[in-house]
Amino acid sequence: MNRQQAMSRTSSLHRHSAATLHAIKRAGREWGAGAGLVWLHLFKTVVAVLAAMGIAMLLDLPQPRIAMTTVFVLMQPLSGMVLAKSFYRIVGTAVGTIAALVLGAVFVQQPEWYVLGLTVWVAACTAAAVRNRHFRWYGFVLAGYTAALIGTPLVMQPNALYLAALGRAAEVAVGIVCSSAVSALIVPMQTSTVLLRTLHVRYANFTALASSVLSTRLPRGTFERRFADLVDAIVGFEATRVFAAFEDPSIRMRSQHLARLNSEFMDLCARLHALRQLLKRLHWRGEVIESVEPYFRELASLLSTPPRDGEGDSAHASRVATALATFQTSLPKRMRSTRVAIEAHAPSLLPDFDTSGELLYRFVSEFILYANTYASLAVEDNVISREPGIAPYMNKTNGYVVAFMFLRTAVVIATVGWFWIETDWPSGSLALTGAALTCALTSSAPNATRLAFQMAVGALFATVAGYVFTSFVYPVIDGFPLLCVALTPVFAAGAFLMTRRNIAGYGVGFSVFFCLLAGPDNVIAYAPMSLINNGMAIVASMLVASVGFAVVFPPDMGWLIERMCGDLRRQGVFACHGVLPGLNRRFQSGTHDLMFQLRMLLTPRSRRHRDALRWMLVTLEVGHAIIDLRKECAAAAYVNQMDSRWNASIDDLRGDIARLFARPDKRRIARALLAVRAATWVAQDVLDRLRHDRDRRHDLQRMLSCLHFIRTALLDRDAPLGTLRTRVSRSARSRAAAR
Structure with a gap:
């Protein structure tokens, strides 16, 4: 009995020593x-x-x-x-x-x-x-x-x-x-070590945020705060990449690879915000959200897949990309079957459903690109580092x-x-x-x-x-x-x-x-x-x-802040009229950089800070959709041959939206909405003539999704443009009642 007690006491001491040593190491x-x-x-x-x-x-x-x-x-x-x-x-x-x-x-x-x-x-x-x-x-x-x-x-x-x-x-x-x-x-x-650790943290934070956005209704304040942190990460990443190039030849050789990774991350952030805005608007249309919500929840489940035991970041990212590719392959067929049911009993909901499907497909595509690029960092002989350079990051x-x-x-x-x-x-x-x-x-x-x-x-x-x-x-x-x-x-x-x-x-x-x-x-x-x-x-x-x-000219004076916010809005003008090759990266980097400067000057969580952040979000939302639309139009030049009104309607749309972001007011919002509606009518007329050409129908449906998304963004009552429209409309009604 004494021997058993001694052995038990010895075992207890060993366990206590091991626990103490572990605590000391931690x-x-x-x-x-x-x-x-x-x-x-x-x-x-x-x-x-x-x-x-x-x-x-x-x-x-x-x-x-x-x-x-x-x-x-x-x-x-x-x-x-x-x-x-x-x-x-x-x-x-x-x-x-x-x-x-x-x-x-x-x-x-x-x-x-x-x-x-x-x-x-x-x-x-x-x-x-x-x-x-x-x-x-x-x-x-x-x-x-x-x-x-x-x-x-x-x-x-x-x-x-x-x-x-x-x-x-x-x-x-x-x-x-x-x-x-x-x-x-x-x-x-070494800065290169910090750079790789930053990439890991950013990947984990983004997948967690995307999963939360897609599976639940994340409160607007929480989303804006976490999205603003992503903006800082994008701008800070560019600086860290430059520093790392001074000390590590391998980072210098992979400079284009890392630039591409940051560009894809900017696209992914903009797409996530667009999806979040779409989900918010679809909750106002209950029947549509019931139809698309299962797809969003399934995607959220795939993004939140935990790593296996002993699995590294690159292997986990590659596995998630493979799972998303399988999901993407089956998505169009499943969405078409759901669309048939909606078309049968509620055809008016089809624009919202088609837009949600298009945005979901684009988000999955861009996440696969980002995950594969991130996973390829582990490959020593990286072929991406030798590909042609992309558009430079714009300050x-x-x-x-x-x-x-x-x-x-x-x-x-x-x-x-x-x-x-x-x-x-x-x-x-x-x-x-x-x-x-x-x-x-x-x-x-x-x-x-x-x-x-x-x-x-x-x-x-x-x-x-x-x-x-x-x-x-x-x-x-x-x-x-x-x-x-x-x-x-x-x-x-x-x-x-x-x-x-x-x-x-x-x-x-x-x-x-x-x-x-x-x-x-x-x-x-x-x-x-x-x-x-x-x-x-x-x-x-x-x-x-x-x-x-x-x-003498303090940096936070209201007049100067308003001019900087004007520069932020004019990024929407740039999206409408900029040279198309490399436009997306220049637009995204310039918008994020301007918002980073405003965040440095404005008091966090103040009214002016929230207003600037919301202008940035709506600029990214509409500007990204405009660039997508311009790319689709450039790839489908046959549309103007089928309807000579098409190019003119798109030019009018770009001009009216550019004028709206340059100087937003009620009249310009109304003109932009009319231009979107006119382009939508032309695209719908062309679509009706393409009943037997499946590929071209898909081209037109993607353009219609872009147009519908722009329209909903302009009408969003929580966004700055929608708030301005509502406020001006109320004042007009008040003047009419007074008369």
Whole structure:
């Protein structure tokens, strides 16, 4: 009995130990995926900064602090981001250095003209940066503020300008090499790994959303919120793909494959939204939804198929695509049998039924393409990577945004420069440099005013910390190792703040300006009063920039938001009149990019945010249907030969819908509906003559489905166009009643 008890106790201890070990491993994985990554980034940043400082001192460069500042600006959690940023920093530094030499040569000892030329240059570079986003943005802003960093302190000493430019280039090069080497050699986190993980998460999230939409009536707010997340994923994927290409040759070789995958995902998102809108409208027609709902539920069941034990993502996606292909093959025959029953007792429901069948068939086709492309990522020798390129992803930036960024930057820099010249402020050159740096680094921020203020507060604390180090720490340090030990807590604190999304501005201001103000040189100058004056100049320039951003053309002003919403609506015009080859990708990418910009500016879940999102959805809905219709018309040129009214009716339809999206109002909605009806009548007349030509009947039925879907989208009372139509109609009825 005692032996059995001992064995039981031993077994219990083993189970308890195994459970404890499993819990420890799970906690370790969770820590490694969360806080561990933050600590790793802090460690790599501190190592890179100290290495840049040491190498710059060893090479006896004039200002090692510039190399240290470069590391803080460059360091990113992913190695691909660091390499991409380094590339554009090299280009931007070279261009900015040339600009500094040209401005210094043209305006020799003429500070007024020099400030004017520098203002125009920095404002132009900042405006160009807003037009060209991602890390190309960084190349433009660097070209702007590098000219200020090099030339402003030496505007009255042209003989020293050339040597300063060479020294600046060497210091930046040291910072680039150190940040890139540390990021790539010390526990590298590759962007390609993140890219593949993102694709997996996106595939899983989309299939879950599609299954929910097809099987249940997902609330509108929930759908719009989850669909908006997909928009962010589409735009973010393009940036990540560019970063990954810098570090991974296989990603670079598969660039067209990944671009095609993102294009197919955009098509699939637009098709899912169209299906969701159709399901919502069919619930108003109970008999139709009863007829098509079994097909939607069956499709939802196929999409929600769980992976088998040990089955990878690619194998699961391939298996789902095979099942969907089988479903698609049997779908037309089954839909025709259901159609016969509807035609017998309710012919008026046929347009809704035919449209639902057509959209369902297109959704399945596009999901099969997307799933097969996703599954083929696992194939090393991928043939898709060698196929011809597709239409490029389009970044759309409103011209007013670019112009206002130019004017806003020019006002801030000109104000600081004017004050410097009028007062002969000893630290005025540094204030001008700080203003240029702030305008450049905040140009892509959703809330530039808040970021500039955070940077000012960070620079204030950097000034205090710099005073402490200059007065009490540097004088008692002997040797480079002790210097590294003393600076490590300061650098780690700044890097930690930079990893926090909502307070990153404090970290940027503290880290960058501690290095610029109090970073150690080979021969340290113990001048605390000069440091305080320079720190006050930088803080003052940032506060001026913050006030200027809030007063001069703030990015969230209603007039500008309305212009950006107008650009979003004009994507519908583009769908109607754009060149057809590659139009779908250009239309989709431009629409998603504009909505991404609006989401960055507008408060989440606010009324303006919801309105912008709904305009995007209706633009995608109608624009996608118009492009489908145009493709069908191009493939069925015989329709105009059978009825000469056909091309004219389609041209009228495209023109009226383009005018509607350019300037939506009641009269244009009515004209667009009349144009849809006229084109539908012509298509129906041609269809009636094709009783014995099955293929051509299918062509006409697809066109009729597109036309019917456009009509229902224009009449949808929950969409912006339908709401506008209802609101205007009510006001007209009120005026009639008053008369």
